[in-house]
Amino acid sequence: MQHTRQEIGPRSPVAPGTPQVSVVIPMHDEEGAVADLISGIAEAAAGLSDFEIIAVDDGSSDRTFEQLVAARATVPQLRILRHSSAGGQSAAVHSGVRAARAAICCTLDGDGQNPPSELPKLWEPLLADETGRVGLVAGQRLKRRDTFSKRMGSKFANGLRRRILSDGTSDTGCGLKGFRTEAFLALPYFNHMHRYLPALFKAYRWEVVLVEVAHMERTSGRSKYTNFGRAVAGVADLIGVFWLLRRAKSVSAEETAADA
Template identity: 30%
Template structure:
């Protein structure tokens, strides 16, 4: 089957959420505006996630998975998803389902003239500390990248595969996906999406890896921007 759109779901120790993920994404792809599939990326979970993933993929025709040998981090899981997707468009959503898969259609409606479309979470349902630390981190990152993005951490994105595969990923770079598209002279757009409280599982990020880590990554991004190779072929023969 030739899919138009692959939804990557990185996950680490999310056994409490996986059946909800199955139901929500199965419901979505049955009525999505693009022929869609789901790629679950197990980032070395130590709970019962892998067993559940195998069961889900055995009964869902449009689901498949890859599983790491050990925990490698969110950026590695996203890169693996980019590398193993088999469609011209790639999406990304978190397994906590704090964003709604149905909002992918809002992003897909805009992707034609853009190379990456990212959600902006309105009326966020997170705790105060998480909201304020994310706001500070976004301001810091935006001052380094000048990408104009209000909410680069929103876990709902659609990107053209040709651009995704050209991103030189490193740990932490998932926060810089719009900036990396701009480095390729691509175009980006933000679209408001819905946001919900986390119903199950445990958040994997705390104050340090929302603030300290991204600040260090900003300097890595500046180095990469300076060294980045970009070219276009005008003729060949």
């Protein structure tokens, strides 16, 4: 679906310098989660020298946008992007990362199920990496607070994906992820790519770090996916990502041979 992106308000209302971290939040009909989420992120990032929060309102039909505008009055590091129509989670994340000013981006879901207090677990390994080889830090949810059917559907999908892609992770659906901005933007973009980031980063020669994170019950909105809908999309995605990974390995082998 085609959509246009618009940034609302001043681009950098507090500090003119480059932030250490940009926190990107995809949001669609999450009005009830906005206030606590934004204030929680600001509290978690208080130890950084500078940060920004980029909330992407992905075509919400409720008062998500109005709540974001209100939150900016108390958290001036907040920037608001607005899609004219809903493009999906990957599109919202991609818009936010493209707008980010920091070399490191972290993401979390907009429904309140990812505790903002877990964010330092994402950016600390990236900030401390002196080798420059760590590209992605991926959260792995403990004691998921989802329905039984959703947990079972995710367990099956994660097992199938892990066997086919050999990505070494048991939970790619967790919204808590941290990565190098430039590395993320160099990856091929496609719908639902946020679920395949460990495999993609590994294919493009980046190291991936897994960290355990907490998970909370949903405080706002409703799930954007059904098990059936996720399964149908997942089959096509798996085929496409499998081809991408084989292509990436082929290109890497050709480059290595050419350099020999």
